[in-house]
Amino acid sequence: MRTSIATVSLSGTLTEKLTAAARAGFDGVEIFENDLLASPLGPAEIRARCADLGLTVDLYQPLRDMEAVPGELFAANLRRARHKFELMRALGADTVLVCSSVDPAAVDDDTLAAAQLAELADLAQDFGIRVAYEALAWGRHVNTYDHAWRIVEAADHPALGTCLDSFHILSRGSEPEDLEGIEDIPGEKIFFLQLADAPLPAMDVLQWSRHHRCFPGQGGFDVAGLVRHVLRAGYTGPLSLEVFNDVFRQAEAGPTAVDARRSLLALQEEAGLAAPPPPVVPTGVAFAELVTPDAEPLAGLLGALGFTRAARHRGKPVDLWEQGEARILVNTGAAAGRDGARLAAVGLTSPDPAGAARRAEALLAPVLPRRRAPGDVPLDAVAAPDGTELFFCGPPPADWRADFDDTEHPPASPLVCGIDHLALTQPWHHFDEAALFHRTVLGLRAEDSVDVADPYGLRRSRAVSNTDGTVRIALSVAAAPTDGTVHAQHIALATDDVVTAARRFRDAGGRLLPVPANYYDDLAARHELPDGELETYRELGILYDRDAHGVLLHCYTLTVGRVFFELLQRDGGHRGYGARNAPVRLAAQHAVQMSAGG
């Protein structure tokens, strides 16, 4: 029997995955859509590469949430499907996977589902493609193999069959006799069979308890609510942390103990047991400070981005670059580390710097010396868990600015209006600690964690921000450590016109991160954009996302040392950080790095 493997099962770029599958003797592959989007190879090139390797392309799975939806939505789905069928023709894939819908708009109507799937199959047939419909274990209305098959049977279309997936079937804990119905499906209507195993029990309460506890405020329990009940009962004993956690068992005990006690301090505050100095929420980013052994590459980058060198520190080799409300310090006088330029410090505008520092100190943040050198303006500063120095700066005219002498500089025509957010990669063991720190020490609110697929492993990302979005920090971490590869930090610059800002950067000799053509083909399938827009984005490597509030447009510079910049335009109050586009961006950065590395 022929064997095949989905590219998502393997690590690396699409090319690396295909090579590994072929060498191990697989006959074919399922191409996972994100792997294709992130690849610099076009569909026809991927087909050729597969052919060279002796691999067939057995399946492509770009379609989700197709069926049992209102007519207007289904029309848009068909439009998207047509784009993907064209791509599949180039890719040489003749079977498309359609998983049962999880769309809240989907209705529980098998007749409608069958009719729409038949219509989809009609379209597919024109392209010589077969549609394999599969029940996701968590499908909204269809979540068992026999339900999916009943719909396929009712649709009665030659280009429509079912796909069986061992995970989705067996994860529901089916009894052996529940599986016998499989034998009643005509074999030629089983278009595909996907296999995976999984550990049992995946996660019972015992496993949860022994491996995944965390400190109060780092999980999802209302621990403070519980404590309030216990206090009302009259309990006077200690608050004691008992946390079984695989990560804490490995992490250095000192920082973990500090993290632990910070969580209890915040809990006591929340439960009304203690009143540390209240949080002083920062109102803006005063500056970001980069430390580098060599100012030239950064100076070139900042200049091309439209920054001007506005001032120089009186006593130290530190330049201040300004554009709009974005201020970047470039420091060549501190230890840069062997990876070159890095983001070493952040100035946060605070309505009460001394109060912010008192809060931080009460919550065990390491306080840094107020005056870094004789003659410097004294500034309150603490260290974040990842070592980034956080300075609490007074509102404009900012205190720290007094250390700098203005230099003559050409008048700026700012396209960048400020720093939208900072993206800080966290050391592996301290991700939960970092989120708790930013939430409790700085009074920022933490958003939900999201998973982001890097070609060489998953990453988790979690943003913290103030209410009006003038301070945003995106924390991220690898799913598991590997070889100590250092991921870059970045500074996202806010602009009202990312197209003009990107053009100006490029015209000034700056290099933008190239984005694969496949990404724009997919964008065209997902959204109907006004004439010319897609071409502009493609030309400049601008990525696109949309949420309920508005649109996000963003592009990236190449990396210098461990730092790169993003130009970012939020329209209509878009709230995200481009997580949807991160896999493509990460793959593109790997590609640049690999081509630079030879």
Added chain:
Amino acid sequence: MRTSIATVSLSGTLTEKLTAAARAGFDGVEIFENDLLASPLGPAEIRARCADLGLTVDLYQPLRDMEAVPGELFAANLRRARHKFELMRALGADTVLVCSSVDPAAVDDDTLAAAQLAELADLAQDFGIRVAYEALAWGRHVNTYDHAWRIVEAADHPALGTCLDSFHILSRGSEPEDLEGIEDIPGEKIFFLQLADAPLPAMDVLQWSRHHRCFPGQGGFDVAGLVRHVLRAGYTGPLSLEVFNDVFRQAEAGPTAVDARRSLLALQEEAGLAAPPPPVVPTGVAFAELVTPDAEPLAGLLGALGFTRAARHRGKPVDLWEQGEARILVNTGAAAGRDGARLAAVGLTSPDPAGAARRAEALLAPVLPRRRAPGDVPLDAVAAPDGTELFFCGPPPADWRADFDDTEHPPASPLVCGIDHLALTQPWHHFDEAALFHRTVLGLRAEDSVDVADPYGLRRSRAVSNTDGTVRIALSVAAAPTDGTVHAQHIALATDDVVTAARRFRDAGGRLLPVPANYYDDLAARHELPDGELETYRELGILYDRDAHGVLLHCYTLTVGRVFFELLQRDGGHRGYGARNAPVRLAAQHAVQMSAGG
């Protein structure tokens, strides 16, 4: 309010944990029993250390499965409790935690539970100790806080109260109003409050699907059974693997793809789709080969263990050491690596070496050259996923022995009769692959995974063996990688008299791994041993375990390079590998390493 932390929440030795807790400003600690057992400090010394650090000992939790059990069992439990109360007096801990029973022998009888807990509290009171009874979320009969409280209330004993644990309460998904009953418990009867948070949802089917799938044969699903149904339906398409797995996303694609295809080959065989050469199960360990830059330390160790240098390889600097059926090759001619001596190869006695090699090759094991040097006897060999070379050797008189010339050696008086098992630490990314390899390629059966607590992180361990136990390999891996610390491999030597073997080793100048006194105090609490036995074990550092079949006695040599030896006596068909004692052994090894390292 006072704050406290359980030592299990932090990494390292007990001393390191206490120091970290004190530095972070905690007022007290809960001592986790395993941390005490593994510590070289006695209870009074731990008390003094805590006092020096300004910490109180707020809780100790050595008692499990106490209540609602038949009278005879309860009498044994009280005996154990008395030992622990004596220890607690020395430790200065005045509250003991008793979790609701998970013992299958426990009965659903609240009156009995209350009566036995009152009797336990009576005993505790004599020692000035209070008993805090807590409902485990997975307790056999008692698993809610209000149930535990009802029992405490019924027992009505001044030294008995309840312990509330946020994890056990909130992990049950209680509604807010379910918690209001806490306020009805008199505060002075809430003896303790343990706090932990946890991510929500800890593991739903979506998370399970996206992060924890694995290749067929590596999990708990009957994937082959499903495939048989699909084949009976007449399906003729490919078998395709679609595996979302955080580890595979990071691991090198080449080996993962081979692992993947091996799983499909084994699945096809199981489903009757393919008939590769059948497995040839090895019947014994012919030899273990150590590679070392310097033979002297190993020669000293082997000599003291009672091995004699029996033969030397004709063409290479390889010595054969023999004792009973245990044969160790010491090779100074191959690359040893910077960590010194390592276990490089294993000879497996096979009823059909060529057949075993054909099986291995069909299942994609890298085949090694049959002849390693001109003139060598040709031997079939393959590489295991961790790089260990596996030689398939004919039954005695073994083929490979012909390469060796006997040397004159004193007649041995063997106390070691053979190799009981080999313990191989696996590279982090390839643990599931290793178990699948040994199961499918060698035809060994895999036992369940067990967690083992190392002071610096959890480890997972899984044994593979043949049916009669003449080939046993214990595979182990860290829960997550950290700094690339290399864990040692070891060779467990079977003996019928571990006491005499250990004495002989020590008398010959060998150094046994010292085991903390706390371990033996606990052993005395757990088991009533015949007069003198405990003292003998304590003197020699012999560890003890018991299962339904019999008793295991074992002790360890110090480590040379990356290798150490175990002397092991299985009585009455004991089936384990000493996992219960592994935390103590691992802590003792760390202690030796640290004192050696300065």
